[in-house]
Amino acid sequence: MSLEKDVMTQMKAAMKAKDSAALEALRAVKGAILLAKTENSQQELTKEQEVKIVQKLVKQRKDSAQVYREQNREDLAEPEEKQIEVIAQFLPEQLSEAEIEAKVEAIIAETGADGMKDMGKVMGIASQQLAGKADGKTISTVVKQKLSN
Known part of the structure; x- marks a missing residue:
């Protein structure tokens, strides 16, 4: 299953479960996919492109969470970390x-x-x-x- 279809399936589940943090993260992934498709005017993205998009989204959230922690803003860091968990599931298994x-x-x-x-x-x-x-x-x-x- 392509990343986009997988994201859409999980978005439906998150909507039904009323999981706003997961829904926000999944919408970010979907938006990044659509943006990449329109930039390259492609119908489908390659597996490598999909992985790069997801890695970029995870990195952005890690950086944001780190900045929030440095500023003692746990209330903002925690949602970022929840989004990391949701988005990271689309990455291949990470090496130790x-x-x-x-x-x-x-x-x-x-x-x-x-x-x-x-x-x-x-x-x-x-x-x-x-x-x-x-x-x-x-x-x-x-x-x-x-x-x-």
């Missing part, structure tokens, strides 16, 4: 940090990277291979850690 480290080590061995000067090369390959399965910030942290050793 140990799995990310193993993949990054393999990439470093494959490319022969030997220091921070090769970070761009390693990040390019890692981002491509782990797209949708890991957060870019986590990948970057692991790559820096491995290359600085």
Whole structure:
């Protein structure tokens, strides 16, 4: 089932359950999908495009929740985190940090990277291979850690 159809099905369920937080998150996903379709004048989005849209929405909410927490606004941070839970269910299963480290080590061995000067090369390959399965910030942290050793 396409992401759009899946979102619509869940929106109906959220409306029936009167779950406003889930409904708001699902409407954001639907809006982002429609926006991407009209920008590219496509009938259907590829799986990679759908994953990027969902990742972007999750990242926006994580950033917002972090800002709200820094400003001691728990009342605003909690709804953002609830939306993250709803939106994140559309992402492929995320890799654990140990799995990310193993993949990054393999990439470093494959490319022969030997220091921070090769970070761009390693990040390019890692981002491509782990797209949708890991957060870019986590990948970057692991790559820096491995290359600085």
